[in-house]
Structure formats: C-alpha cells, structure tokens
Amino acid sequence: MSVLSETVTVLPEAATLTLRPQNGTPNGNETNGTATEAKKVETEESYKYAHLVPFFSPQTYAPLTPFEHVDPGHRALSHPDPRSFLQNATRVTEIQPVLGTEIEGIQLTQLTNDERDQLALYVAQRGLVVFRDQGDFIDRGVDWYREWGSHFGRLHIHPTSGHPENAAEIHLVYRDANSTYNFEYDDVITSTVWHTDVSYELQPPGLTTFFLLAQPTTGGDTLFASSVAALKRLSPQFVAFLKTLKAVHSGVEQANFSRAGKRGGIVRREPVEHIHPVVRRHPVTGEDALYVNRQFTSRIVGLKKEESNNILNFLYDHLAKGADSQARVKWTPNTVVLWDNRVTSHSAIIDYADSKERRHGARITPQAERPIPALEGLEL
Numbered sequence: 365m366s367v368l369s370e371t372v373t374v375l376p377e378a379a380t381l382t383l384r385p386q387n388g389t390p391n392g393n394e395t396n397g398t399a400t401e402a403k404k405v406e407t408e409e410s411y412k413y414a415h416l417v418p419f420f421s422p423q424t425y426a427p428l429t430p431f432e433h434v435d436p437g438h439r440a441l442s443h444p445d446p447r448s449f450l451q452n453a454t455r456v457t458e459i460q461p462v463l464g465t466e467i468e469g470i471q472l473t474q475l476t477n478d479e480r481d482q483l484a485l486y487v488a489q490r491g492l493v494v495f496r497d498q499g500d501f502i503d504r505g506v507d508w509y510r511e512w513g514s515h516f517g518r519l520h521i522h523p524t525s526g527h528p529e530n531a532a533e534i535h536l537v538y539r540d541a542n543s544t545y546n547f548e549y550d551d552v553i554t555s556t557v558w559h560t561d562v563s564y565e566l567q568p569p570g571l572t573t574f575f576l577l578a579q580p581t582t583g584g585d586t587l588f589a590s591s592v593a594a595l596k597r598l599s600p601q602f603v604a605f606l607k608t609l610k611a612v613h614s615g616v617e618q619a620n621f622s623r624a625g626k627r628g629g630i631v632r633r634e635p636v637e638h639i640h641p642v643v644r645r646h647p648v649t650g651e652d653a654l655y656v657n658r659q660f661t662s663r664i665v666g667l668k669k670e671e672s673n674n675i676l677n678f679l680y681d682h683l684a685k686g687a688d689s690q691a692r693v694k695w696t697p698n699t700v701v702l703w704d705n706r707v708t709s710h711s712a713i714i715d716y717a718d719s720k721e722r723r724h725g726a727r728i729t730p731q732a733e734r735p736i737p738a739l740e741g742l743e744l
C-alpha cells in the first residue's frame with residue numbers, strides 16, 4: 365500500500381464531495397497485491413451515514429473461487445406453512461399480478477432463521493418484495509448487513525464499486541450534486557439500463573437486498589421486470605429454441621468504465637466472462653426465466669454476429685417494453701427491497717439529477733448457484 369502525504373481538505377458546511385486519497389484496507393476476499401492508492405468520498409460530518417460513503421480500496425482481489433450454494437428457499441419448500449412469517453403483517457399488497465409484493469408490519473431484523481428461509485422462497489416466487497418502515501435494519505450497520513446477507517449465500521465482493529470502509533461486501537451506489545458513483549453514461553438518451561447484477565460471475569447473485577440511506581425528495585425510483593413472466597409471453601416454439609442457447613456475459617465493459625477514471629476509477633479484480641444459459645431454471649421454484657441483459661451479455665455462443673445481435677436486441681426490447689411484466693418501486697424513507705436476481709431484471713432511473721439531492725444506496729448481494737439450464741443436458 366502506498367503511503368500518502370496529501371493533506372485533507374477542510375470542507376465547507378455544504379455537502380461538497382471530492383475523492384481524497386486514504387490509507388487503509390478493507391476486510392475482503394483474499395487480496396492479491398495493491399493496485400493504487402485508496403480513495404474515499406468526502407461528505408459533511410453532519411450526514412448521518414457519512415461512515416458508509418463509498419471507499420475505494422487499493423487492494424486487488426484474486427479471482428473468485430467456485431463454491432457449493434445451498435439455497436435457503438429449499439428448506440422452506442417442506443415447511444408446513446411457508447408463509448407463516450407474514451402472519452403478523454399489517455398489510456400485504458401485490459404490486460402487480462406477476463411481480464412484486466409490498467409488506468408492512470414486519471421487521472426484517474426480527475425474523476428467525478426459519479422465517480428467513482421462508483422469505484427466500486417468497487422472494488423467489490414473487491420476484492420482488494418491498495418492506496416499508498425498516499429503519500432498524502438500515503441503522504444496524506455493516507456487521508448486521510453481513511450477517512443478514514450471509515444467511516442467503518456467500519457475499520459477493522464487487523470488483524470495481526465503492527463500499528463502506530472495512531465492509532467490502534457491501535456494494536454502494538452514490539450520487540449527489542457534485543459526483544456520481546453509479547454506472548451511468550452521459551452520452552445516451554436515457555439512464556435506463558436493464559440488467560441483472562454482476563451476471564458475468566460464474567455464480568451470479570440470487571436473493572438480493574437493497575436499501576437507500578438517503579434519497580431525493582422525488583425521483584430515483586427503481587424499475588423491475590419479471591424475466592419469468594416475460595418468457596411466458598413468447599411462443600412455445602421460440603422458447604424451445606431459446607432453451608438451446610447459451611450466451612457470454614462479460615465484466616470487461618464495467619471494468620473499462622472504472623479504468624477510464626469513472627466511479628472511483630479502481631479495478632480490484634480482473635474482469636471475467638462466463639457462459640450462461642439464455643433460459644435458466646430457478647433451483648427452488650423450478651420456474652424458467654430469460655437470463656440475458658444489455659449491460660453484461662455480449663453474444664450468443666455459436667450464432668453469427670447478426671443472428672446473435674438480433675435475438676439479443678429482441679429479448680432486451682421485450683424485457684424493457686413489456687409493462688405487463690414490470691413494477692416500479694418508489695423509495696419512501698426506510699424502505700428495504702429484496703429481489704431474486706435469477707428471475708428479476710431491474711434498472712435505476714436517474715431522473716433526479718437536476719435536484720442536486722443525494723441518493724445513497726447499499727446492496728447486499730449473496731451469490732447463488734451457477735445458472736441451471738432450462739434445457740436438461742445443455743452443456744455450458
């Protein structure tokens with residue numbers, strides 16, 4: 365690690381945010397050396413979550429290693445009442461018929477392990493579950509976040525994003541009047557980028573938890589789409605063809621975005637590419653879902669470029685335009701959202717930039733199994 369001598373700028377009262385070099389390393393996966401100096405977003409001391417702003421560690425990480433994922437949702441399948449965790453809820457509202465449920469009256473921090481298993485199954489079935497009034501969850505801090513997420517799988521450590529200092533397992537998004545640490549381009553006509561998180565990994569995420577520590581007064585909603593419902597809209601003949609296909613998912617563009625100096629400008633683990641089935645089967649529900657996304661899927665294996673591009677673009681458009689497979693979440697304060705990245709796509713909406721207000725989010729991202737092909741016997 366480099367030893368730095370820069371003096372720390374004295375900040376004005378307002379939320380002036382700049383990156384400054386930092387010493388120190390986070391707890392993380394195995395390290396593999398030192399890439400560059402650490403950096404950390406600066407914010408005003410009065411900001412309640414100043415201790416959770418993005419930190420960009422100087423460490424580099426070794427490649428992730430495969431592991432056996434045991435999905436907690438399996439345990440709930442044999443439960444006599446797998447929705448008993450909802451018995452004390454004061455309100456349970458289906459957001460849309462095919463995607464999403466909003467729940468009030470339950471404190472996630474009070475769920476037993478048995479109830480967490482039920483929750484994993486429930487999120488797999490509904491694709492998206494929104495819990496309101498979760499201030500206790502949000503305020504418990506990074507040790508709690510880790511403990512929570514570890515119940516659902518091995519916590520993913522992001523190769524490029526910022527994380528709270530000493531909590532590399534927590535992926536952060538951050539934007540304010542002066543800077544952004546989101547994956548966003550300013551030379552496109554919309555901020556909408558449908559994707560499933562880090563699908564380039566060999567074992568991409570399953571049940572994922574996300575919440576905002578600070579949000580704009582209005583805007584910054586998140587879009588979700590059911591990749592199960594979208595698949596069901598397609599003709600059986602076309603689905604049968606899609607099930608024979610596999611696609612390359614690549615982390616190269618995301619890494620290059622950081623290497624260009626954006627979003628903290630640090631790549632801690634070399635980008636990887638992996639091949640996944642175009643239609644994957646959820647290990648617990650057995651449901652099939654489209655598993656391609658414009659952000660990370662680069663090509664369909666074995667097809668000519670025009671064939672691959674046209675099929676992928678058709679599928680991306682289908683997922684993006686099918687409002688009958690979508691839901692939109694508004695982030696009232698203290699909302700915690702869970703979705704299953706195996707069956708649900710999503711996109712941020714950067715429509716609040718003119719307000720100069722802060723949006724600061726944290727994601728807990730357990731990895732799951734290597735995607736299971738819907739077509740039995742498809743070799744990856």
Ligand SMILES: [Fe+2]
Binds near residue numbers: 559560561710
């Ligand atoms: Fe995402």
